[in-house]
């Protein structure tokens with residue numbers, strides 16, 4: 363950090379950096395990687411305020427977002443879901459490209475565990 367940066371006031375009115383709805387709409391949601399059906403990026407999981415889980419940045423997981431296929435019902439919730447709708451959409455789109463199945467990964471793990 364340069365002295366100039368250190369001298370900057372840190373409590374300017376720059377706290378309004380939350381993700382805006384318009385920003386979310388800019389992210390295209392790809393079709394379902396399994397059946398090609400239309401996907402929805404509005405899935406939300408609500409946890410209790412005492413939920414013992416935290417995001418990587420240390421905030422408690424109260425709400426998690428995920429995408430779901432409206433045709434076959436597959437979701438990309440994973441273990442807890444995603445911190446923001448944008449992250450959920452990014453994850454869904456990445457999986458669409460890679461064509462990786464959560465179910466396949468899970469059964470591979472089980473098989474390895476059986477040995």
Ligand SMILES: [Zn+2]
Pocket residue numbers: 394395396397398399431432433434435436
């Ligand atoms: Zn589907």
